[in-house]
Amino acid sequence: MPVIAATTAALPAVVLSSLALAQPSVATPAPQPRKIPATLAAAMKAQAVNVGTVIPANAVAATLPATLRPMAPSVPDTYTIVRGDTISAIARRFNLDTAAVLQLNKLSATTLIYPGQTIKLKGTASAPAQPAPAAPSAPSATTSATVYTVVPGDTLGAIAAKHGVPLSSIFSWNGLNGSSIIYPGQKIKVSGGSAPSAPSAPAAPAPAPAPLAGTGSYTIKAGDTLSSIASRHGVSLAALMAANNNVTATTVIYPGQKLTIPGAGLQPVGDTKPLVPSTFLGFTYPPAVVSSANENKALLNASPVPSRAEMKSIVADTARRMGVSPSLALAFAEQESGFDQRAVSPANAIGTMQVIPSSGQWASDLVGRKLNLLDPYDNATAGVAIIRTLIATSKDLDTAIAGYYQGQYSVSKYGMYEDTKRYVESIKARQRTFG
Structure with a gap:
């Protein structure tokens, strides 16, 4: 109540000052003054009495009076999707019902939308034959x-x-x-x-039924995805879906649901060699971090990714679009991974730009949308966004480069370590080769 009261109490001052500014000069006849809404008049009266600092509950409007409400955005007939949009977010922006927008465009909650697609926001849903x-x-x-x-x-x-x-x-x-x-x-x-x-092509997954002898089950937990479950149990996503007849790539799974786990793994039985080791340059990383790194590595190994040459073009194009020197972005990408989108370190640094998930979240905040570090375009965007911010907030380029490797806070507090200095020189040398 005190917070609401304080907010409401501030309204009369704004109303009075705006009304005072609107008063005409003495020479012209005064128009009829606008009537102050009853709820505001009561609030002003209560304030004038100055009985304590809290306005009585019965004097506080439950909602902002219509005369003071911000104007609702006008709803266009159509809207063109941009990257990061969702139907629910679009509906919310124009004060529309999500279900109504879906129905108007003959979409379902699981329909994929894409940048450049045009959807209707007004009209009635016609029902063309959809076969x-x-x-x-x-x-x-x-x-x-x-x-x-x-x-x-x-x-x-x-x-x-x-x-x-x-x-x-x-x-x-x-x-x-x-x-x-x-x-x-x-x-x-x-x-x-x-x-x-x-x-005959789908016949390739035919080996999947054989491993069912070693079949187990798994209970889905919050945050699980089919691909992460498959990776965790060392099986291919195709084998997991084949073992669960009603499950496809677009199936919505939920906590508590049981899945059958086929016995065949991505690695031979008894081979415990991980895809990503637990140590690097003398550092040993926590098991949970290494486990996530192995999961991401398995997902990237099972996915088609751009070639190194294609990844090089993606990084350069992303840098140009985001106002960062392409040669500098290319230097980072070559230094970090050699343009290998499947690269994953024991620290769970992912992809071409070697971005760890927490830095990926920071990069998502910087660009205003959720980035998927496993996606080559999003990986390049994350790395370039971080480079751009480091340049903007560092005293010089060397310090910005060092921040990508050592961390900006660490550089500011402890200065550059010897290996950081070598990293900075390497980036600058590589940048020169890219012009």
Whole structure:
């Protein structure tokens, strides 16, 4: 109550001052003064009596009077999706009901939206016959498959929508799933056709049934994903889905749900060698950190990633877009990973720019959207965002470079360590090679 009362008590002063400023000069006849809402008049009266500092509850408006409410944003007929948007966030921005927006655009809660897509915010939902997208399946028996080449910024959902086919068909024709990473230059089949004429292609996962002899079960916990469960138990995502008949890449899982874990692992039985070691440069990292690093390494190993040359282009393009010297960003990427998006360190530094999750969260805050460090574009964005901020907040370039390696606070408190100085010189030398 005191907080509400104090906030409400501040309103009359604002109202009175604005009314006073609006008074005409003596020479012109005064228009009728605007009536102060009753709730505000009561609050002002209570304040004038000066009985204590808390306004009586019955004098406080439960909601801001309509005359003082901020104007609601006007709702456009259509809206074009930008990166980071969700349907619920768009609905909230224009004071719309999420379910109504979904229905208006014939979307479901699990439909993927993509940058550049236009959705309707006004109108009534018409119900066109929707079997139309099924048409592409017809050519599969008689025509060759249509192939699309991925360009920067593409997503599987966007490609499916662009070609009017279900996302599940894109998954099926290309052997992909919801966690697959695509990259510029990659060829994606966007129709059926003789090329994929393969129920024989899915025959590759046929070994999955064999390991069922060693099958176990797992109870899903909050925060779990199918890919993280598969990685934790050393099985492929495809094998995990095959062992659970009703589970696909788009299935929503929930805490308490039981999953069958097939017996076959990514590594031979008895081979306990981890993908990522626990020590590096004389440091031994906590088991939980190393476990997460191994999980991320397994996910990246199981995903298609850009080549080193393609990753180099992604880093340079990202730097240009974000106002950072491309040669400097390239120097960091080469020093940290040699442009290897599958690189993961024992400290759980991930991908080309070797960003640890906590720094990834910081980078997400810097750019205003959630970044996925396993995604090559987001990984480059995270690294470049951190470089840009270090440059803006450091006294000189050397200190900014040192901050990426040693940590900005550590550099400011202890100065550069000897290995940090060597790192700075290496970055500067590499930058010169990139022009």
